[in-house]
Amino acid sequence: MNKNDYIIRLETENDYREVENLAREAFWNLSVPGCDEHYFIHVMRSHEAFVRELGFVLEADEKIIGSIMYTKAKLADENGTEKPILSMGPLCIHPDYQRKGYSKVLLEHTFKKAMELGYDTVVNFGNPDNYVARGYKSCKKYNVCFEGDVFPAALLVKVLKDGALDGRKWFYHPNNADEPCGDTEAVAEFDKLFPPKEKAWQPSQEEFYIHSHYVINW
Numbered sequence: 001m002n003k004n005d006y007i008i009r010l011e012t013e014n015d016y017r018e019v020e021n022l023a024r025e026a027f028w029n030l031s032v033p034g035c036d037e038h039y040f041i042h043v044m045r046s047h048e049a050f051v052r053e054l055g056f057v058l059e060a061d062e063k064i065i066g067s068i069m070y071t072k073a074k075l076a077d078e079n080g081t082e083k084p085i086l087s088m089g090p091l092c093i094h095p096d097y098q099r100k101g102y103s104k105v106l107l108e109h110t111f112k113k114a115m116e117l118g119y120d121t122v123v124n125f126g127n128p129d130n131y132v133a134r135g136y137k138s139c140k141k142y143n144v145c146f147e148g149d150v151f152p153a154a155l156l157v158k159v160l161k162d163g164a165l166d167g168r169k170w171f172y173h174p175n176n177a178d179e180p181c182g183d184t185e186a187v188a189e190f191d192k193l194f195p196p197k198e199k200a201w202q203p204s205q206e207e208f209y210i211h212s213h214y215v216i217n218w
């Protein structure tokens with residue numbers, strides 16, 4: 001992959017279905033049989049937390065093969081002081097183009113844009129393998145946790161500006177943009193708009209379970 005092989009640009013309305021289909025291809029059977037990320041993207045775009053200026057697609061071979069999205073979230077310290085931050089995701093690269101460095105360029109491109117918009121911290125849930133090379137660290141390293149001092153192993157923090165987090169305890173308050181995904185009937189109805197695909201078990205689902213249930217206690 002070199003710089004002339006791809007274009008990174010903002011998502012437009014004309015891209016919506018292509019991006020949803022891409023997400024479906026990338027996430028299908030990955031965490032659970034089937035997936036809901038295409039529906040998540042669909043509803044996220046009209047949620048108040050969605051950051052349109054950071055919704056980018058990556059084109060290669062004259063099609064969209066990568067997508068990244070961000071929403072607004074916040075951290076709150078023990079005195080109730082709040083800090084606006086970004087939550088990243090979904091991020092996806094078409095299975096035929098994975099492990100070639102495309103997510104790296106999408107992340108680096110959007111980190112720069114996020115800084116230009118005034119953000120200095122990005123938080124997301126994910127498999128650390130995909131993110132540590134991009135400078136993400138365990139939430140524990142930055143003292144970022146959920147209420148109740150819960151430090152999930154999959155809660156990853158990327159600091160865009162040195163010193164953005166000063167060591168005090170921050171509670172992470174995600175937005176509720178993914179709430180509609182709890183409506184499994186709505187997800188199934190939306191999925192009918194796409195070509196049929198078989199739901200199946202695969203080992204990555206167990207990996208996802210382990211990552212998403214693991215909490216750092218020491």
Ligand SMILES: CC(C)(COP(=O)(O)OP(=O)(O)OC[C@H]1O[C@@H](n2cnc3c(N)ncnc32)[C@H](O)[C@@H]1OP(=O)(O)O)[C@@H](O)C(=O)NCCC(=O)NCCS
Nearest residue numbers: 026089090091092093098099100101102103104129130133
């Ligand atoms: C996770 C995902 C976005 C990564 O995108 P990608 O374009 O394949 O990733 P990249 O090629 O940019 O590599 C990212 C990192 O993966 C690892 N990696 C790269 N090539 C690898 C290989 N051959 N084997 C194992 N790991 C590899 C490295 O850590 C790499 O960073 P580095 O090369 O700078 O060290 C993509 O695989 C995907 O869409 N997966 C399905 C959906 C998903 O899981 N999304 C993330 C959760 S929101």
